[in-house]
Amino acid sequence: xxxxxxxxxxxxxxxxxxxxxxxxxxxxxxxxxxxxxxxxxxxxxxxxxxxxxxxxxxxxxxxxxxxxxxxxxxxxxxxxxxxxxxxxxxxxxxxxxxxxxxxxxxxxxxxxxxxxxxxxxxxxxxxxxxxxxxxxxxxxxxxxxxxxxxxxxxxxxxxxxxxxxxxxxxxxxxxxxxxxxxxxxxxxxxxxxxxxxxxxxxxxxxxxxxxxxxxxxxxxxxxxxxxxxxxxxxxxxxxxxxxxxxxxxxxx
Amino acid sequence: xxxxxxxxxxxxxxxxxxxxxxxxxxxxxxxxxxxxxxxxxxxxxxxxxxxxxxxxxxxxxxxxxxxxxxxxxxxxxxxxxxxxxxxxxxxxxxxxxxxxxxxxxxxxxxxxxxxxxxxxxxxxxxxxxxxxxxxxxxxxxxxxxxxxxxxxxxxxxxxxxxxxxxxxxxxxxxxxxxxxxxxxxxxxxxxxxxxxxxxxxxxxxxxxxxxxxxxxxxxxxxxxxxxxxxxxxxxxxxxxxxxxxxxxxxxxxxxxxxxxxxxxxxxxxxxxxxxxxxxxxxxxxxxxxxxxxxxxxxxxxxxxxxxxxxxxxxxxxxxxxxxxxxxxxxxxxxxxxxxxxxxxxxxxxxxxxxxxxxxxxxxxxxxxxxxxxxxxxxxxxxxxxxxxxxxxxxxxxxxxxxxxxxxxxxxxxxxxxxxxxxxxxxx
Numbered sequence: 001x002x003x004x005x006x007x008x009x010x011x012x013x014x015x016x017x018x019x020x021x022x023x024x025x026x027x028x029x030x031x032x033x034x035x036x037x038x039x040x041x042x043x044x045x046x047x048x049x050x051x052x053x054x055x056x057x058x059x060x061x062x063x064x065x066x067x068x069x070x071x072x073x074x075x076x077x078x079x080x081x082x083x084x085x086x087x088x089x090x091x092x093x094x095x096x097x098x099x100x101x102x103x104x105x106x107x108x109x110x111x112x113x114x115x116x117x118x119x120x121x122x123x124x125x126x127x128x129x130x131x132x133x134x135x136x137x138x139x140x141x142x143x144x145x146x147x148x149x150x151x152x153x154x155x156x157x158x159x160x161x162x163x164x165x166x167x168x169x170x171x172x173x174x175x176x177x178x179x180x181x182x183x184x185x186x187x188x189x190x191x192x193x194x195x196x197x198x199x200x201x202x203x204x205x206x207x208x209x210x211x212x213x214x215x216x217x218x219x220x221x222x223x224x225x226x227x228x229x230x231x232x233x234x235x236x237x238x239x240x241x242x243x244x245x246x247x248x249x250x251x252x
Numbered sequence: 253x254x255x256x257x258x259x260x261x262x263x264x265x266x267x268x269x270x271x272x273x274x275x276x277x278x279x280x281x282x283x284x285x286x287x288x289x290x291x292x293x294x295x296x297x298x299x300x301x302x303x304x305x306x307x308x309x310x311x312x313x314x315x316x317x318x319x320x321x322x323x324x325x326x327x328x329x330x331x332x333x334x335x336x337x338x339x340x341x342x343x344x345x346x347x348x349x350x351x352x353x354x355x356x357x358x359x360x361x362x363x364x365x366x367x368x369x370x371x372x373x374x375x376x377x378x379x380x381x382x383x384x385x386x387x388x389x390x391x392x393x394x395x396x397x398x399x400x401x402x403x404x405x406x407x408x409x410x411x412x413x414x415x416x417x418x419x420x421x422x423x424x425x426x427x428x429x430x431x432x433x434x435x436x437x438x439x440x441x442x443x444x445x446x447x448x449x450x451x452x453x454x455x456x457x458x459x460x461x462x463x464x465x466x467x468x469x470x471x472x473x474x475x476x477x478x479x480x481x482x483x484x485x486x487x488x489x490x491x492x493x494x495x496x497x498x499x500x501x502x503x504x505x506x507x508x509x510x511x512x513x514x515x516x517x518x519x520x521x522x523x524x525x526x527x528x529x530x531x532x533x534x535x536x537x538x539x540x541x542x543x544x545x546x547x548x549x550x551x552x553x554x555x556x557x558x559x560x561x562x563x564x565x566x567x568x569x570x571x572x573x574x575x576x577x578x579x580x581x582x583x584x585x586x587x588x589x590x591x592x593x594x595x596x597x598x599x600x601x602x603x604x605x606x607x608x609x610x611x612x613x614x615x616x617x618x619x620x621x622x623x624x625x626x627x628x629x630x631x632x633x634x635x636x637x638x639x640x641x642x643x644x645x646x647x648x649x650x651x652x653x654x655x656x657x658x659x660x661x662x663x664x665x666x667x668x669x670x671x672x673x674x675x676x677x678x679x
């Protein structure tokens with residue numbers, strides 16, 4: 001079980017880019033245990049790129065991402081696997097395996113990383129699907145699920161090994177407002193109920209105001225963070241007018 | 253700590269919280285149980301040093317008396333320790349024939365989803381069929397989380413059998429699908445041939461830049477592999493035919509055989525097969541990806557025909573390209589066979605004379621005409637397979653495979669038809 005309070009993720013002097021081009025320079029921020037943390041910014045500001053560096057898909061040009069004090073970028077072999085087990089990821093496209101049913105998708109990490117019996121694995125996978133309201137769709141293939149259901153199945157798969165952090169890349173992308181609101185409610189409940197820490201990249205300001213405790217706003221012109229704080233506070237008091245405008249325009 | 257209510261989402265994403273059925277608590281504790289069951293068997297459990305040495309965090313005791321059992325859990329149940337405990341407890345409890353099982357989890361310091369699954373499984377009586385099971389000592393957070401587990405879901409899963417068709421139904425459906433597919437292929441080739449003919453009469457409608465791009469990527473870049481394969485094929489044919497013909501004292505006719513086989517048959521067929529494997533698959537993958545990316549839908553909604561816009565150029569390139577590749581394949585095959593004949597002691601002049609006497613312009617024309625048919629068939633079917641791409645990550649791969657298989661099948665089929673017709677005409 002997890003403790004409360006304290007920093008769970010620490011980004012220190014992180015510089016990221018491609019082919020010598022720096023996208024974000026010397027980023028510093030922390031994500032606290034149990035909070036829903038959102039990364040905001042205009043298109044092309046490097047939000048998804050930052051997320052990919054935080055989950056270790058890309059190597060930074062400089063700096064480090066510490067997850068529970070361990071640097072993912074420098075870790076290899078079992079140490080890397082141990083850090084990877086601390087978080088789950090929901091990708092923008094859900095990234096469910098098309099040839100596997102929803103249940104098989106959720107069971108996959110259990111099959112690969114545990115020696116549990118078949119009954120145990122099915123029970124756990126079904127309980128995660130029940131948590132996201134998909135227990136009656138367990139035997140369906142991803143192609144038979146709607147976009148919102150695929151996202152929820154993706155969340156079930158991401159939390160099946162009880163990670164303490166869940167990274168979400170554009171969780172509301174392509175969803176209608178009602179389904180998106182349902183997903184927000186699920187995030188809120190998982191954060192509260194499992195004391196999970198959420199890091200999400202999103203454009204949906206309605207989602208941010210519904211679930212996020214704290215946000216950072218990225219600006220490609222300064223290649224860094226221009227605002228950090230609770231979204232409702234930044235909407236009224238951000239130093240940069242464009243950040244206030246950005247948050248007000250969509251929130252209205 | 254844990255507190256997870258069960259969510260129920262409607263299909264529209266509406267969401268309401270309802271409690272599941274958490275495991276109810278209610279057990280007086282070990283002392284009371286022991287007082288109630290004075291005739292106990294010796295304490296059994298896994299207070300085993302081997303488990304501690306293996307770093308397992310869980311320990312348990314099983315007390316048994318008069319068909320009743322008390323299971324006390326200590327330490328932590330996680331993804332590592334749970335499988336061991338699960339297996340051991342199943343062996344311990346299942347054959348016991350217990351009428352009641354009482355589980356004391358008050359000493360359990362840690363429990364993740366795997367551990368909770370074990371507790372729920374025990375509580376649901378899956379290890380003690382028919383027994384009354386009671387549990388105590390579970391924290392309220394874990395108790396609430398247990399509401400997300402459901403034996404009914406597991407039973408429904410085990411009872412789920414996807415609908416299966418009988419063998420005759422499968423066979424019938426597969427045959428019908430095969431004929432339907434063949435009809436689609438023939439129709440598509442016909443449609444493309446008509447569009448192609450139309451483009452010849454109205455050449456300005458054709459996007460010649462695209463034709464030349466395909467011509468270059470599918471043709472020029474294919475020359476090295478065509479050279480290597482046909483050179484070796486020519487060499488192999490010469491070697492393989494030299495021995496039997498030597499037994500008849502007709503070894504010099506190896507040159508005639510080589511010339512005829514390469515011009516009439518192997519030149520066109522090998523070039524077409526390489527076109528299918530190298531370029532046809534690329535056509536299918538390219539169009540398949542365009543379909544997945546909805547580029548084809550964009551063409552439809554702009555009022556453009558994907559056949560006119562994408563397919564005709566590729567087929568035109570294929571039809572123009574295959575005779576050139578075939579001519580090159582014929583030449584490379586002869587180049588591969590001639591050194592073998594020189595090695596057998598025949599002078600070059602004699603070999604060339606033999607080839608010249610055996611191969612007529614008609615044979616060359618037959619080979620080239622055949623190759624144009626192959627070009628039409630391979631390019632059209634490959635494009636069709638690309639346009640037929642379905643959904644899902646494996647769809648483009650499937651289209652590519654189907655394009656190669658269908659192309660080779662149609663090459664051989666059309667080759668057989670052409671061979672029968674030309675044989676009849678020669679009579």
